[in-house]
Amino acid sequence: MSPIFCIFWLLLSHLISCQYHFPNQTYNSQTLPLLIDVTTEQLETGLERGLFTSVDLVNVYIARIQEVNSTLNVVTEINPDALQIAAELDAERANGNTRGPLHGMPILIKGNIGTADQMSTTAGSFALLGATLPRDSAIAAKLRAAGVVILGKTNLSQWANFRSNNSTNGWSAYGGQTFGAYFPEQDPSGSSSGSGVASSIGLALASLGTETSGSILSPSQVNDLVGIKPTVGLTSRALVIPISEHQDTVGPMARTVRDAAYLLQAIAGKDSDDNYTLTQPFDSPPDYVGACNYSSFRGKRIGIPRNLIRARANNAPVLAAFEKAVDTIRKAGATVVDNVNITADALDQYRNGNSSIIVLEADFVTDLPKSYLSKLATNPQDVQNLEDVRNFTQSFPPEEYPDRDTGTWDEALALGFDNTSPEFSAAYQTNLRIAGPEGILGVLANYSLDALILPTAFSAGLPALVGTPVVTVPLGFYPSNTTVERNRRGTLVSVGPNVPFGLSFLGPAFSEADLIGYAYAFEQRTMVRNQVQPYLVPQLELSQVVGRRKMFK
DSSP states (O other): OOOHHHHHHHHHHHHHHHOOOOOEEEETEEEEETTOOOOOHHHHHHHHTTOOHHHHHHHHHHHHHHHHHHOOOOEEEEEEEEHHHHHHHHHHHTTTTOSSSSTOEEEEEEBBOOSSSSSSOTTGGGGGOOBSSSSOOOHOOOHHHTOOEEEEEEEHHHHHSSOSSSTTEEETTTTTTOOOOOSTTTTOOOSSSSHHHHHTTTTTEEEEEEESSSHHHHHHHHHTTTEEEEEBBBBOOOBOOOOOOOEEEEEESSSSSHHHHHHHHHHSOTTTTBBGGGGOOSSSOOOOTTTOTTTTTTTEEEOOOOOGGGOOOTTTHHHHHHHHHHHHHTTTOOOOOOOOOOOHHHHHHHHOOHHHHHHHHHHHHHIIIIIIGGGSBBBOOOOOOOHHHHHHHHOGGGGGGTOOHHHHHHHHHHHHHOOTHHHHHHHHHHHHHHHHHTTTTHHHHHHHHHHEEEEEEGGGHHHHHHOEEEEEEEEOOOOOTTTOOOOSSSSEEEEEETTTTEEEEEEEEOOOHHHHHHHOOOHHHHGGGGOOOOOOOOOOHHHHHHHHHHOOO
């Protein structure tokens, strides 16, 4: 970091510590956007008009992270190169060159997405602390090519929620326990926990998460966000710490549909290092931002697979909001087809069978060493496979074993086979059947539907099995008189006042543009996100950072 930046940072830190607040969010009579609500287009406009710089954005977002991180434990790594990268991008803009709409925009990424820089990629484990990569992941490289400032890395449920049978969402040995910002000690869900909380309170413009089964969708809904779980193969997984090559995907978590679409546009596309991306049915991805159309529901057929929705004592507000959403969608011009249910056998296998966990366990045994550990440039703990990782975890006290067990790994290693075996193939074919012709893909085809809708809590499982896309948008919040319910450890509030929940749109493979259109049309008619604010929001804003910079220029 340069001496000028160091001096500026000391002044900025003093500003925060003194709790000094400018009287309003303006500078030179120009209104600057509040960062909890700011959009890509607002930041782009401000940068183009010279109201602030990318360096300003990096400084204010770092300061906001420092304001809340000791309470919420969201960000594990701040990129030491972020200010320098931002300055270089500012210089490019000053010379009339921009790389696209995300030029100079700070984005946070989940701590399992590989970068070849000074940041660690740990999946929340000390087993990978200090390990380095020979190059960026394809996702990180695409972000940089789009002009994004990778601001840092977010905490996650350790190993993307694939270690323990008794841990908690948002906990990792390396990053500690992340909390949501809508209620004290809120369960942030997982595994993209930090990414969800960071986007929800404006610690960056947006963030990236990864999903195997629910890890973008679930933290997006409880953090009042738009989350896009892409088709497996739309975004590269190369040098992203894996669970399952058949189910893993990388996607955006943002405050608006358009912001999520901008970020998806930047990361989608083919990659020779991930052969799943070579199945894309297009040479270049569709225009996801252009898909944001208020009239997207007009003439569409939207189905509800009711037998996937379970009424529970604590989800009455969710189901009531869902019925209002159905009316909104119908009034927007869609034909809503109810009770388009998956088969009874598929439902039974989905809820009671074990094929889904067999696929994940066998994939993990294979994919962790093949797709990641063997690619490391340096590997200080010399972990070469899952057994090595388990041995390290069980012997290194900060990993909190046995209080947090390694049950998932124990089961995976006890399988005795990997994803090249006949046993794996049988389980995978079961997954394809119960989610495909007997499940959501069969329902879409048999009823000539354009998409399905579900409360987000019920939307992740079947699309995970067949690798199809889902988009979640804010649907509502638990009422202020909701009885608090805690997780099984008693450490997190899983249900409580003002905790958000979402609505999901499900479609066939590579239908992201259509789903984004439906999500946008619903978002614009309801604007649910703005109805409740988090209980904890950083106070520093752009106007203060810009003002201080100008004062000391």
